[in-house]
Every structure is written in C-alpha cells, then in structure tokens.
Amino acid sequence: MIRRQRSTLSVPGHSEKMLKKAFELAADVVMLDMEDSVPLEAKSAARELVTAALKNVENWNGGISVRVNSVDTPYCFRDVIEVAQAAPAKIDSIVLPKVDSAGDVHFLSRLLDGIEAETGTQTPIAIDASIESAIGIENIAEIASAPRVRSLIFGIADYSASIGARLSSISGHGENEEEMYPGHRWNFAMSKIVQTAKAHNLLAIDAPYGSFRDLQGLVKSAKIASALGFDGKWAIHPGQIETINGVFSPSQEEIDRANRVLAASKAALGGAAAIDGRMIDKATVRLAQKLIDSI
Ligand code: COA
Ligand code: MG
Numbered sequence: 001m002i003r004r005q006r007s008t009l010s011v012p013g014h015s016e017k018m019l020k021k022a023f024e025l026a027a028d029v030v031m032l033d034m035e036d037s038v039p040l041e042a043k044s045a046a047r048e049l050v051t052a053a054l055k056n057v058e059n060w061n062g063g064i065s066v067r068v069n070s071v072d073t074p075y076c077f078r079d080v081i082e083v084a085q086a087a088p089a090k091i092d093s094i095v096l097p098k099v100d101s102a103g104d105v106h107f108l109s110r111l112l113d114g115i116e117a118e119t120g121t122q123t124p125i126a127i128d129a130s131i132e133s134a135i136g137i138e139n140i141a142e143i144a145s146a147p148r149v150r151s152l153i154f155g156i157a158d159y160s161a162s163i164g165a166r167l168s169s170i171s172g173h174g175e176n177e178e179e180m181y182p183g184h185r186w187n188f189a190m191s192k193i194v195q196t197a198k199a200h201n202l203l204a205i206d207a208p209y210g211s212f213r214d215l216q217g218l219v220k221s222a223k224i225a226s227a228l229g230f231d232g233k234w235a236i237h238p239g240q241i242e243t244i245n246g247v248f249s250p251s252q253e254e255i256d257r258a259n260r261v262l263a264a265s266k267a268a269l270g271g272a273a274a275i276d277g278r279m280i281d282k283a284t285v286r287l288a289q290k291l292i293d294s295i
Pocket of ligand 2: 097
C-alpha cells in the first residue's frame with residue numbers, strides 16, 4: 001500500500017540482483033521498471049523477472065509500482081497483461097510513461113478493467129501518468145481527469161528532448177543550470193504539473209537526479225521540487241533514498257511551528273493571531289494543518 005511517496009526507487013526490471021535488493025531498502029515506493037532502463041533484447045526477460053519479484057515479495061511495507069512501456073511500443077499491452085494478470089494484488093500502481101493524451105490512460109484503464117474482472121481483483125490498480133512531452137503538457141488537464149490516475153510525474157529528460165531544450169547533463173534539473181539560463185528553466189513545466197495535479201487531487205512526483213554520487217546536487221534539485229509543491233522524487237540509486245526522504249519530510253522545527261500556529265489559532269477562536277511577530281490567518285492555519293496531516 002502506498003502511504004506516502006517521498007521517494008520512489010526505480011529498479012531495472014532485467015536485473016535480478018537489483019530487484020532483490022530494492023525490497024531491503026527504505027524507499028516509500030519501489031518501481032519495477034520495464035521501460036527505459038531495460039535494453040530492447042531484455043524486454044521479455046524483464047517481464048518474467050518482474051513477475052517473479054512481485055510474486056516473491058513478502059513483508060514489504062512500502063508501495064509497489066510497475067513501469068510498463070509506452071502505449072506506442074510493441075511491448076506495452078503484453079507488459080500490462082502478463083504482469084497484472086500474474087500478481088494483481090501486489091501492484092499498487094502502473095506508471096505509464098510518455099502519456100501524450102487522456103486516450104493513452106483510457107487504453108490502460110480499459111485493459112486493467114478486463115484483467116481485474118477476470119482475476120477478481122478487489123482493489124483497483126492505480127495509474128501514474130508520466131508527462132514527458134510538449135503535447136503531454138498541452139493535454140495535461142484531460143490526462144489528470146482520466147480514470148485511475150493518482151499522480152502526475154515530470155519526465156524531464158524526454159520532455160527536454162520533446163521541446164528541443166538542451167540538458168546540461170542527463171541528471172535532470174538542478175545540475176549546472178545556472179550557466180545555461182538565468183533562473184529556473186523548468187519552472188513552467190514543473191509548476192504546470194503541480195498546479196494540475198493539485199487541482200485534481202493527485203500527487204505530483206519529480207523526475208530523478210541522474211548524477212547519483214552528487215548528493216549536494218540532489219538536495220538542491222529535491223528542494224526546488226519540494227518548494228514548487230511536488231510530493232516526492234524518484235531515486236535511481238539506493239544512495240539517494242535517505243536524502244530524498246529527508247527533503248520531503250517536514251523538519252522538527254517546521255512541525256513545532258505548525259503546532260504553535262494551530263494552538264495560537266485555536267486560542268484566537270480561529271480568527272487572526274500572531275506568533276513571532278508574524279500574522280497568522282486561516283490560510284496559515286490550513287498550511288500548518290496540512291503539514292501535520294502529512295506526517
Ligand atoms: N535498485 C536496486 N539496487 C540498486 C539500484 C537500484 N536502482 N542501483 C544500484 N543498486 C545496487 C547495486 O546492485 C549494488 O548492490 P550490491 O552492493 O549488493 O552489489 C549497490 O546498489 C551499489 O550500487 P553501485 O555499485 O553504486 O551502482 P551500480 O554501478 O551497480 O549501478 C546504475 C549504477 C546507475 C547502473 C544503477 O543504479 C541503475 O541501474 N539505476 C536505475 C536506473 C533506472 O532505473 N533508470 C530509469 C529510471 S529514469
Ligand atoms: Mg522518460
């Protein structure tokens with residue numbers, strides 16, 4: 001079950017070793033990947049290994065997602081059918097990459113309708129829609145309204161290729177960006193994703209930071225995402241999980257302050273009050289309550 005989604009560890013589906021290790025780590029969600037971390041010749045092996053890993057997983061308290069290939073490939077339908085038929089109760093969500101329109105999500109949702117009816121699955125498998133193209137951004141509100149969608153993901157590398165922007169590296173936002181553009185280049189796309197996700201009561205999840213030995217860069221990238229309203233970020237390496245969980249968790253100081261805001265507001269019977277020389281009103285109280293609820 002997915003309780004919170006600060007970190008999502010992407011695990012190459014053709015690596016038996018990594019599939020085993022993933023469930024010994026502290027990611028909130030493990031995402032078994034059959035898409036871009038898997039070479040074409042290993043697509044079928046990845047399906048089998050992912051299915052076996054799902055069947056074998058026990059005593060795992062976090063969430064489990066599976067990333068299938070995009071709907072325009074020869075792999076997608078078989079990925080979904082084989083994996084979801086074999087272990088439907090183990091999968092919390094399917095990550096659908098390169099979602100360009102709501103139709104992509106409807107296709108997957110219909111396929112899951114059939115599989116769930118056949119297997120008698122009680123809890124429906126959710127869909128995480130990865131927005132990775134200019135057209136995906138254009139159609140984002142319809143995508144967010146499509147059935148089963150629980151989160152929108154920002155796929156920065158493919159998005160950047162789609163709009164013809166240069167990536168300073170494959171690492172995603174935050175690395176060497178200052179030399180390329182004064183300001184934060186990804187602000188528009190990221191804010192659009194957050195705004196749409198929140199308008200539809202979905203989570204917003206940020207892409208991974210590829211330079212996995214650079215923890216300082218990761219902190220910066222995760223903090224930008226968190227400041228913009230993202231709920232979590234992908235990890236591609238075990239060494240990134242703790243850092244991501246830390247950035248997306250409120251600090252003790254923030255928790256204490258939120259509790260003081262709630263207490264002061266209660267004392268003022270919900271009206272305006274002051275703490276530390278700053279005014280607090282209903283909006284401040286809502287923010288404080290949201291922070292406490294997220295723990
Ligand atoms: N999931 C689970 N285990 C992982 C892992 C992952 N994503 N990445 C590394 N590990 C394991 C390694 O197997 C190794 O295990 P060991 O200590 O038992 O030998 C340990 O963590 C340390 O790994 P390290 O040697 O530092 O890295 P590596 O060279 O083995 O792997 C990458 C580096 C980038 C190839 C690897 O992290 C990876 O494939 N990441 C996922 C990429 C991905 O999913 N991309 C698509 C998402 S956008
Ligand atoms: Mg991608």
